[in-house]
Amino acid sequence: MGAPEFEQTYAAAVPELSTAWRAAAVSEPRLLIVDGTLIADLGLDAEWFAGPEGLRLLVGDVPDSRPTYAQGYAGHQFGSYSPVLGDGRALLLGEFVARDGVRRDLHLKGSGRTPYARGGDGLAVVGPMLREYLMGVAMQALGIPTTRALAVVATGDLVRRERPLPGAILARVARSHLRVGTVQYAAASGRRDLLRGVADHAIDRHHPAARESDDPYLALLESVARSQASLVAQWMSVGFVHGVMNTDNTTLSGETIDYGPCAFIDVHDPRAVFSSIDHRGRYAYGNQPVIIQWNLARLAEALLPLIGRSPHELDTLEGTTLPEPTEAAVEAATDVLVRVPDLYDETYLPLMARKLGIDAVGAGEDLRGLVTDALGLLSAHHIDHTRFFRALANGAARELFTDPAPFDAWSQRRAAVLLGDAEETAAAMRAVNPHIVPRNHVVEDVLTAATEGDLGPFERVVEALRHPFEDETSVPELAEPAPSTAAPYVTYCGT
Numbered sequence: 355m356g357a358p359e360f361e362q363t364y365a366a367a368v369p370e371l372s373t374a375w376r377a378a379a380v381s382e383p384r385l386l387i388v389d390g391t392l393i394a395d396l397g398l399d400a401e402w403f404a405g406p407e408g409l410r411l412l413v414g415d416v417p418d419s420r421p422t423y424a425q426g427y428a429g430h431q432f433g434s435y436s437p438v439l440g441d442g443r444a445l446l447l448g449e450f451v452a453r454d455g456v457r458r459d460l461h462l463k464g465s466g467r468t469p470y471a472r473g474g475d476g477l478a479v480v481g482p483m484l485r486e487y488l489m490g491v492a493m494q495a496l497g498i499p500t501t502r503a504l505a506v507v508a509t510g511d512l513v514r515r516e517r518p519l520p521g522a523i524l525a526r527v528a529r530s531h532l533r534v535g536t537v538q539y540a541a542a543s544g545r546r547d548l549l550r551g552v553a554d555h556a557i558d559r560h561h562p563a564a565r566e567s568d569d570p571y572l573a574l575l576e577s578v579a580r581s582q583a584s585l586v587a588q589w590m591s592v593g594f595v596h597g598v599m600n601t602d603n604t605t606l607s608g609e610t611i612d613y614g615p616c617a618f619i620d621v622h623d624p625r626a627v628f629s630s631i632d633h634r635g636r637y638a639y640g641n642q643p644v645i646i647q648w649n650l651a652r653l654a655e656a657l658l659p660l661i662g663r664s665p666h667e668l669d670t671l672e673g674t675t676l677p678e679p680t681e682a683a684v685e686a687a688t689d690v691l692v693r694v695p696d697l698y699d700e701t702y703l704p705l706m707a708r709k710l711g712i713d714a715v716g717a718g719e720d721l722r723g724l725v726t727d728a729l730g731l732l733s734a735h736h737i738d739h740t741r742f743f744r745a746l747a748n749g750a751a752r753e754l755f756t757d758p759a760p761f762d763a764w765s766q767r768r769a770a771v772l773l774g775d776a777e778e779t780a781a782a783m784r785a786v787n788p789h790i791v792p793r794n795h796v797v798e799d800v801l802t803a804a805t806e807g808d809l810g811p812f813e814r815v816v817e818a819l820r821h822p823f824e825d826e827t828s829v830p831e832l833a834e835p836a837p838s839t840a841a842p843y844v845t846y847c848g849t
Contacts, residue, residue, distance in 0.1 A: 355399035357411060358460065360448025364530070365423050368551035371540060372423040377414025377445055378466025378476065380523070382510025385409055386480070386809065387487060391820070392502050392527065397453025403505070412507045412525045414445055414465045422447050424468035428542055429535035429602030430652055432636055437542055439535060439602050440470025443477060446531065457559060459531055460504065463524040479519040480508060481801040482614070484812060486524050489613035492792045492819040498588045499581075500610040501528040520805065529609055532556050534578075534653045535602030541656035546676050550668060553660055556606045569686070571660035576690045579650050580697050581608025586646045587702035591709060592791060593619040593739040595639045597629040597845060604649045615845035618791045620835035622732035622739040628794075628845045643702075647694040654687040661687055708786045709743050710768065711779040717771040724771070727764055735760075738835045740791050747783035749776075788822035790832035794843040 365372045385404070393400045402408050414422060424441040431439075445468070447460045463486070464478025487503035494500055509521035532552070540548040557564045557574050564573035585608050589596065596603070597615035605611050615629035624640025632638070637645060654661075658679035660668065671677060706725045707714035714721055732742055737754050745751040755761045773779045792815075800811040818829040827833060836843065 356402050357407065358398060358448070358450035360420065360450055360460070362421060362423065362446070362448055363457075364425075364449070364532070364555055365421070365446075367555045368540070368548060370543075370545075370548055371427075371536065371552065372425050372446070373440075373469050374421050375424045375445060375468050376422060377462060377523075379415070380413050380507075380509035380511060380521070382508075383409055383413045383415075384508045384510065385412070386506045386508050386522065386804075387484070387813070387816075388505040389487070389491070389503060392504055395453070396458070396527070409507065411447065412462075412505050413509065413523050414447065414462050416447065420448070424470055425531055425536070426470060426539055427533055427535035427602050428539040429533070429600050430538075430649070431600045431602070432632070435538075438470065438539075439472075440539075441468055441531075442471040442474050443467065447525075449530075456529065459526075459528050461526045461528060461531055463526060464509075464521070465523050475513070477509075477511075477513045477521055478523065479513050479515060479805075480506070480522040481519070481805045483522040483524040484801055484804050485797065486526070486613045488792060488797065488812070488816055488819065489616060490526075491816050492822070493594075493610055495820050495822050496588075496592055496788060496791075498592070498594075498610060499585055499608055501526050503527075528605070528611065529607040530556075530559055530605070531611075532559075532606040533602050533611075534604040534606070534649055534656075535600070536606070537653055537656040538601060541659070541676070544676055545674055546659070546668065546671065547674060549656070549676060550660060553657065560607045568664070569662060570665065571657050572662070572683075572686050572690070575650075575654055575657055575661070575687060578606050578608070578653060579690055579694055580700075582646050582650060583643075583694055583697035584608065584701040585610065586642050587698050587705060589642060590639075590702065591705050592788065593622065593639070595619060595626055595628055595637070596642065597627075597632065597637055599637050599642065599645045599649065601649045601652050604646070604653075617794050617843060617845060619739050620793070621736050622729060622742070624733065628843055630844050630846050643695070643698050646698075647691065650694055651691050654691055658683050658687060705786070708773075708782065710746065711773050711783045712768060713771050713773050720767070720771070724764070724768060727767075731755075731760055731764060740788060741833070741835070743787040744784070744789050744833075747780050747787050749780070784825070785823060789825060790818060790822050790827050790829070792819060793832050793834065793836065795836040795840055796829070796831045798843075 423446045426440040428437050429439050445462045445465050451457050467476030483506045490502040504525040507523045511521040512518040513521040540552040561577040564570045567573035603612045617628040619626045626639040627635045659676040661683040752758045800815050804812040818827050
């Protein structure tokens with residue numbers, strides 16, 4: 355079968371928003387890990403990727419006749435707008451159509467400086483690239499939309515950080531790398547063709563139903579809002595903290611992207627922050643639903659010149675500049691934005707009802723209260739998020755409370771609206787409440803070992819995380835929070 359048949363439809367559609375670029379040479383590439391399950395899912399050739407040609411592709415060593423691109427985008431980072439960001443250390447190798455008929459990007463991270471590098475060295479190191487691999491596996495197994503790592507390759511070069519560390523390149527697969535920041539970048543150009551080109555490409559690739567709407571660009575906004583609200587609701591259900599929800603990390607496809615300062619909470623705490631630079635808690639666990647609404651507002655602002663105008667009307671406008679937004683466009687976009695909490699609840703409340711074993715319809719108006727009060731109990735009594743839901747499925751949640759009286763009172767309310775008989779309810783709950791998640795202390799231990807040359811512990815953890823809902827696991831530490839004596843967990847950006 356050989357190499358994937360690559361295309362570059364995005365660069366062809368909006369060439370001004372990508373820069374043709376080549377990966378930096380590496381001294382001694384060596385395959386650290388490749389996801390055979392993903393390769394099989396995509397219908398790619400596992401034997402080819404394991405060979406010398408596959409290894410060259412995975413470090414961006416491709417023929418001059420095959421163009422590769424660094425993509426430009428803007429973004430709000432921690433609330434502050436940066437007009438030019440882009441792929442500072444990444445390259446789009448190309449797009450291919452997988453076995454399921456869905457077009458995907460193959461994208462490198464850590465492949466050297468690009469014109470968007472902004473002073474960075476463009477490189478990456480083994481630990482953080484393996485973290486992306488591990489997190490993608492975990493999120494996929496949990497059923498949460500995600501980019502996925504195809505492989506991690508050691509470069510044979512040392513990278514300067516606080517101390518010299520072994521370099522690595524991540525090869526990532528995504529439905530695309532279009533972001534809210536991409537639309538912001540196009541809008542900031544002031545050119546109608548660029549903004550429309552990005553919007554049309556996003557519609558055709560991710561939200562084709564919007565094309566049938568009388569107002570396709572408003573429909574695009576609503577479709578992205580729906581997919582992102584659903585994504586964040588799923589994060590919240592499993593206690594996942596993205597850590598850097600900038601608009602350049604908010605995809606138009608609705609996939610999770612960029613596993614930098616991310617973590618899973620142990621004790622349920624809405625204020626949980628793990629990023630070393632998030633001093634004010636902007637991206638705390640409990641803030642994520644509000645932040646996605648804020649990010650979507652930035653998308654709406656960028657799309658406003660197109661909203662309310664048909665493609666035919668845009669074709670007939672004179673000049674190349676963006677038209678001024680109309681009042682009707684502002685009102686229509688605002689209506690989408692104020693409904694984002696409802697879009698979030700469309701996923702969140704039914705999902706939480708399943709996690710709690712509750713009949714959502716039978717609970718009626720009390721569903722939200724039962725969910726809110728359960729989470730309040732976890733916070734007040736410092737209960738582990740993942741263990742609580744799994745213990746509830748197994749009838750052992752009461753044992754987690756030093757003072758069980760408040761739990762007993764809540765449990766009586768829940769008993770009135772259970773999903774079915776006890777056995778059926780427990781089985782249904784175990785299907786949505788993982789037994790294991792990527793526990794931060796375990797992840798750090800295996801990444802440290804891998805950086806020092808021992809990939810065995812990392813591989814065992816990755817394999818365990820492929821089966822999060824099974825009652826037994828080969829890595830029991832993944833079912834337990836960090837020891838009470840452990841230091842607070844901290845993650846870092848840009849490593």
